[in-house]
Amino acid sequence: MVQEEIRRGPWTEQEDLQLVFYVKLFGDRRWDFLAKVSGLKRTGKSCRLRWVNYLNPDLKRGKMTPQEERLVLELHSKWGNRWSRIARKIPGRTDNEIKNYWRTHMRKKAQEQRKKATSISPSSSFSNCSSSSSITREENERNFYDTGGIEQLQVEEQKKDNDQEQAGESMKVYSMDEIWKDIELLEENETINKSIMGSISPLWDYCADPMWKDFDWSTFR
DNA sequence: AAGCTAAGCAACCGCCGCTAT
DNA sequence: GATAGCGGCGGTTGCTTAGCT
Numbered sequence: 001m002v003q004e005e006i007r008r009g010p011w012t013e014q015e016d017l018q019l020v021f022y023v024k025l026f027g028d029r030r031w032d033f034l035a036k037v038s039g040l041k042r043t044g045k046s047c048r049l050r051w052v053n054y055l056n057p058d059l060k061r062g063k064m065t066p067q068e069e070r071l072v073l074e075l076h077s078k079w080g081n082r083w084s085r086i087a088r089k090i091p092g093r094t095d096n097e098i099k100n101y102w103r104t105h106m107r108k109k110a111q112e113q114r115k116k117a118t119s120i121s122p123s124s125s126f127s128n129c130s131s132s133s134s135i136t137r138e139e140n141e142r143n144f145y146d147t148g149g150i151e152q153l154q155v156e157e158q159k160k161d162n163d164q165e166q167a168g169e170s171m172k173v174y175s176m177d178e179i180w181k182d183i184e185l186l187e188e189n190e191t192i193n194k195s196i197m198g199s200i201s202p203l204w205d206y207c208a209d210p211m212w213k214d215f216d217w218s219t220f221r
Numbered sequence: 222a223a224g225c226t227a228a229g230c231a232a233c234c235g236c237c238g239c240t241a242t
Numbered sequence: 243g244a245t246a247g248c249g250g251c252g253g254t255t256g257c258t259t260a261g262c263t
Contacts, residue, residue, distance in 0.1 A: 009233095032248065045248090046233080084250075085251095095251075101229090104228060104230095107227090
């Protein structure tokens, strides 16, 4: 069997538009199906990731606010590297974003600590690796990074949090910018719309029903 | 202006758990 | 009950951008 070529690497605007369209059409669940039906040469996983981390209109973009930073610190001390869990508590932020933030944040922190430590005493360093002079810089950062908050996780608390999570699940805060502008442009310009629909996917070939003619793009948000 | 380094971010990989068959 | 397929998660990598020399 000839394996269909799978695209990797950065997503193009065209791919984004395609994905957004199909997610709105079929929902953000069956990613393998979406990947196939959309005609995107991407894996379901890749589609999901792109949606979750970038295209989802509920995402908040830009720098973390001090409140969010505090929340991340607090929750990480509680749960450790449970990024998706932490992300659920911070509307508009993804696990990937928080993870990246944490890494950067901790690297900075580790460097500051190291500076402090070396300025006070050459032998004093991180509390968890003070005796090992052979430990590398990277290892130091890693030790600092992995605070192991998981041990603090308690079953009772987890239950409680799960309940809270369920209750607050529908929190939706911010909308996304550029992709949606593109969608709006499409909405305004039906000729472009049609040409894209014609070229994007083999699915259109199967759709005898002209449902797309009256498709309301404004419901995309 | 050019080169270098660090920071930030997007995307991939591998593993695990859930679910349908 | 076994297993295959899929989605989700955490860890990691690599590219781009910003800042510094």
